[in-house]
Each structure stands twice: as C-alpha cells, then as structure tokens.
Amino acid sequence: MTHETSLRERLVDAGVELVMTSGTAALGLREIARQAGVSHGAPRRYFPTHQALLSAIARRGFADLQARFAAATAGTASPRGRLHALGRAYLGYALEHRGMFELMFRHELLTSGQEEPGRPRLRESTLPLFEHMAGLIAAYRAERTAPDRPGAPGGSLPPASVTAAALWANLHGIAQLWAWGSLQLVLGSAPSAAGTPDGDGLDQLDQLDRLVAAALDAHLGRDVA
Known part of the structure; x- marks a missing residue:
C-alpha cells in the first residue's frame, strides 16, 4: 500500500x-x-468533494451489507426463503449500524458529478443489491407458476422491479419505524425499564422476523406448499 x-x-x-x-x-x-x-x-x-468522501464511507457499508446478505442466504435454496433471509439481514444491519444505514441511502448527500476519477460511482454499489432482490422475486414467481405448483397467482402482476422497489420500501420503513420506537408502540412490545420486551413476550428478533414474513405475504402473496 x-x-x-x-x-x-x-x-x-x-x-x-x-x-x-x-x-x-x-x-x-x-x-x-x-x-x-x-x-x-x-x-x-x-477526495474532490465532501460527497466523494461520504460515498467512499458509504461503499464500506454496502460491502458489509453485501457480505451479510451472502452469509444469510448461503444455506437457503428457495427464492422466497432467500428473500426472507435477505430481509432479516437488512433489518439486522439497520438496527446494529443505524448511522451507517442512514448514510448509505441518502443519495442526495452522496451522489456527486465530481466523484473520484477511476473509482466506481456509488450506484455501482447499490444497484446490484436491488437487482438481486428483483431477480429473486422473478424466480419466485416463475416457481409459483410452474404446472405442478398449486396456488399460482391470478391476473397480471407488476414487473419484478416494481415489486422489489415496494418490498424494499416496506423493509426500509420497518427499519426506520422500529428504530424510532413507533412499531413497538403499536405492536404492544415497547421495551420495559429493564430492557425486556413487554406485550406478548416475543423478543425483538421474533417480532422483526414476523414483520419480514408479513411484508413478503403482502408483496408476493402467501406461500402455498
């Protein structure tokens, strides 16, 4: 070096x-x-601009998130199972590294026409993650419409990219609302003084896992075995 x-x-x-x-x-x-x-x-x-330095910092976050996605989905073969694992990893990263998570998606702060010459623009770090999600959605739809698969969805569906964008927005909203304490309030699971979830006794990971499952049901339909 x-x-x-x-x-x-x-x-x-x-x-x-x-x-x-x-x-x-x-x-x-x-x-x-x-x-x-x-x-x-x-x-x-x-760094020619402040945005260029912030973009370099954010790229570290995307590299970490990509590694977490790979680890989370490594043992899962089905597209829907991989989407669920991806969603859990996304929320886990958002809550564990809140500052970096906030920076990574502030493209109005990061995008600059004067990014470093010879280095990839931030979009080269972000787009593959979104495209991977859209690809899994397309694969899941193809799997569901197979002749031997019951419960295939009827009617026309939006493009996989549109569904991926809506699912991403849903997951991102869950992350933000959970970080602000809003979801715990409406779900009756606000932390007690001792830090233990109240309500139905589910811990944070169980609650987030249920929210990921609900988001997938909302955007992909319920899975029929």
Whole structure:
C-alpha cells in the first residue's frame, strides 16, 4: 500500500468510525480529518468533494451489507426463503449500524458529478443489491407458476422491479419505524425499564422476523406448499 493510499484509507476508516459511533451529523470534513490525525485540508487532496468522501464511507457499508446478505442466504435454496433471509439481514444491519444505514441511502448527500476519477460511482454499489432482490422475486414467481405448483397467482402482476422497489420500501420503513420506537408502540412490545420486551413476550428478533414474513405475504402473496 502506497503512502497516498494509506492516507486515503485512514480518512475513510475515520469516517466509518465516526458514522458508526456518532451518526451522520459527525461527518464534517474537519471532524473526519481530526479523527484521522491529519490536517484540515488533507481530505481535499484525496477526495474532490465532501460527497466523494461520504460515498467512499458509504461503499464500506454496502460491502458489509453485501457480505451479510451472502452469509444469510448461503444455506437457503428457495427464492422466497432467500428473500426472507435477505430481509432479516437488512433489518439486522439497520438496527446494529443505524448511522451507517442512514448514510448509505441518502443519495442526495452522496451522489456527486465530481466523484473520484477511476473509482466506481456509488450506484455501482447499490444497484446490484436491488437487482438481486428483483431477480429473486422473478424466480419466485416463475416457481409459483410452474404446472405442478398449486396456488399460482391470478391476473397480471407488476414487473419484478416494481415489486422489489415496494418490498424494499416496506423493509426500509420497518427499519426506520422500529428504530424510532413507533412499531413497538403499536405492536404492544415497547421495551420495559429493564430492557425486556413487554406485550406478548416475543423478543425483538421474533417480532422483526414476523414483520419480514408479513411484508413478503403482502408483496408476493402467501406461500402455498
């Protein structure tokens, strides 16, 4: 690793640490430079814009999320089962790394016409994840309409990309509303003073798993064995 590459990676490392511990509000250029132990002007030597540095930080998040998707779906063969595992991994990442999750999908902050020459634009990190979801939906539909499969859906269906977008929005909404405590309130599972869920006694993972299943039922129909 060259000295220039090392300094560049230190800035990205510093940004990742800040967003993980303090959220997106901490990602000013001066604070990132201070965290990296370099001068205030150093980031401009490696990133043409603030957005370019934020995009490099967000790409780390997408790489981590992609690895989690791969691990979560590795032992599952069916398209619907993979979608369920993907949904659980998405929500798990959102709640575990709230600051990074918020940054990753703020494209109005990240997209820049002056991104680093020779490096992939952020869209090259985000689009494959969405396309993977749309591909699984298309595969599931093909599986359901097989001649030997009962309960095939009737009528015309929206394109897999539209259904994927709606499912993604649903999952993202679950993540945000859960992080704000809104879903726990309406589901009667708000944390008690001791940190233990009230209501029906289900822990957080069980509740989120049920919400993922409900989202899949809403967008794909109930699965018929």
